[in-house]
Amino acid sequence: MQSVSSARFITPPLTQRKRELLEYLLNQFAASVNFCIQRCLEHGITSRASLHHIAYEEWKSKFDLATHWFHSTGQVATQTLRSWRKLCRQGRADPKRPPVYDARTMRLELWGEDNASGICRFHGKAIQIRIRRGEHLWLPLVVTEHHERMYLKDWREGRLNVGEITVSAFRDRANVFVPFKQEVEPKKIQGVCGIDINERSVDLTILKSNEQPKHITLDVSKLPAIRHSSQLKRKSIQKKLDAPPQRPVQKQRLKAKYWRRERNRTNQIIHIISKKIAEIADQERVAVAFEGIKGIRGSMRSKRKSENGKALRKDMRRRLNQWPFRKLQFYAEYKVARQGLPTVEVSSYRKSKLCPMCGQYNRPNGHAYGCKACGFEASRHLVASWNIAKDGARHVPADCWQMQPMAERLVAAEKPSVEPERIPLQFVTGF
Numbered sequence: 151m152q153s154v155s156s157a158r159f160i161t162p163p164l165t166q167r168k169r170e171l172l173e174y175l176l177n178q179f180a181a182s183v184n185f186c187i188q189r190c191l192e193h194g195i196t197s198r199a200s201l202h203h204i205a206y207e208e209w210k211s212k213f214d215l216a217t218h219w220f221h222s223t224g225q226v227a228t229q230t231l232r233s234w235r236k237l238c239r240q241g242r243a244d245p246k247r248p249p250v251y252d253a254r255t256m257r258l259e260l261w262g263e264d265n266a267s268g269i270c271r272f273h274g275k276a277i278q279i280r281i282r283r284g285e286h287l288w289l290p291l292v293v294t295e296h297h298e299r300m301y302l303k304d305w306r307e308g309r310l311n312v313g314e315i316t317v318s319a320f321r322d323r324a325n326v327f328v329p330f331k332q333e334v335e336p337k338k339i340q341g342v343c344g345i346d347i348n349e350r351s352v353d354l355t356i357l358k359s360n361e362q363p364k365h366i367t368l369d370v371s372k373l374p375a376i377r378h379s380s381q382l383k384r385k386s387i388q389k390k391l392d393a394p395p396q397r398p399v400q401k402q403r404l405k406a407k408y409w410r411r412e413r414n415r416t417n418q419i420i421h422i423i424s425k426k427i428a429e430i431a432d433q434e435r436v437a438v439a440f441e442g443i444k445g446i447r448g449s450m451r452s453k454r455k456s457e458n459g460k461a462l463r464k465d466m467r468r469r470l471n472q473w474p475f476r477k478l479q480f481y482a483e484y485k486v487a488r489q490g491l492p493t494v495e496v497s498s499y500r501k502s503k504l505c506p507m508c509g510q511y512n513r514p515n516g517h518a519y520g521c522k523a524c525g526f527e528a529s530r531h532l533v534a535s536w537n538i539a540k541d542g543a544r545h546v547p548a549d550c551w552q553m554q555p556m557a558e559r560l561v562a563a564e565k566p567s568v569e570p571e572r573i574p575l576q577f578v579t580g581f
């Protein structure tokens with residue numbers, strides 16, 4: 151099992167010479183990819199090996215670069231063509247218009263002991279790009295404390311490996327994306343944790359065989375609060391700066407500042423919540439199941455009638471649209487995967503409407519849920535996370551379980567405790 155997370159670095163402002171060299175390499179990279187795409191199409195080639203066979207001599211006469219550039223650009227070309235062919239088959243691209251590589255980025259294969267054909271080396275505080283024999287472009291990197299803590303320490307000690315590095319120009323600097331790969335030991339699971347993400351709480355239900363379901367609620371009401379207060383802040387700035395004299399530059403700057411602040415605070419909280427989820431999953435040794443998020447925003451944007459027949463109010467729709475669901479799920483997924491535990495995504499169909507005890511379909515009334523058939527009562531968030539866990543148990547591959555088959559046994563829980571355990575989260579204060 152491998153977990154990958156990408157770090158973004160920037161370089162300090164580059165010298166004129168380095169800037170020109172970078173510009174030249176970006177142009178040559180794009181030209182070389184397009185050359186490879188052309189040759190692949192002309193000869194009906196799909197693999198990098200046959201491309202090398204057919205076009206290497208011509209490439210060598212056209213491009214004054216180390217041979218390794220042919221490998222890197224050939225790979226980008228064959229991958230671009232592969233995804234274009236797929237789109238053509240699905241009717242989403244025009245087969246008469248082959249792709250053109252016009253991105254201002256280059257993806258460089260790593261050059262190391264095990265891969266002599268790469269063109270880029272990662273040195274921690276700089277990257278080295280091979281241009282020709284004996285000629286290199288060194289790009290220094292601005293290394294923050296975060297980079298050091300999250301990636302570089304583990305990289306130096308050999309726990310993280312670097313993948314293909316992506317470089318692009320950015321004003322007078324360069325953007326450098328470095329994927330760090332980690333081999334993680336897959337752990338055997340004892341149960342499943344279903345996660346229901348709501349506006350003010352994240353609800354978890356942990357199902358293990360021969361154990362009562364365990365419910366945990368994480369209070370995230372801090373997030374809408376941040377959103378609300380920074381909206382007010384922005385509004386008041388708008389009002390003040392709208393009065394004469396006109397100060398458009400100042401206004402932009404201030405609005406950007408508060409937007410940035412809101413984003414940073416939100417991200418920080420999302421990191422704390424997702425870390426907590428991963429911690430709980432690791433403690434309990436459970437797989438984590440999320441509700442399929444595809445379409446969740448779409449269904450809120452439409453003026454769909456809510457359960458009790460009223461359309462979702464406009465401000466309610468806006469609030470829900472702004473909740474960074476996807477981000478939380480993404481962070482949690484990768485943190486859980488880094489623990490060596492599986493994650494699954496289940497359909498959101500009727501998750502808060504089916505009774506987890508007897509399977510009866512009931513309409514929840516507000517936040518409360520009551521089953522007409524068996525009398526089970528709980529909050530609807532708890533019901534949703536429980537159903538997600540039950541469904542998730544069926545989706546986790548059989549070889550992940552410590553003892554199997556447990557999936558079916560988890561589904562029929564007996565006497566439930568319906569009061570969730572509330573875990574307070576420690577957020578950094580000051581906002």
Ligand SMILES: [Zn+2]
Binds near residue numbers: 522
């Ligand atoms: Zn029931």
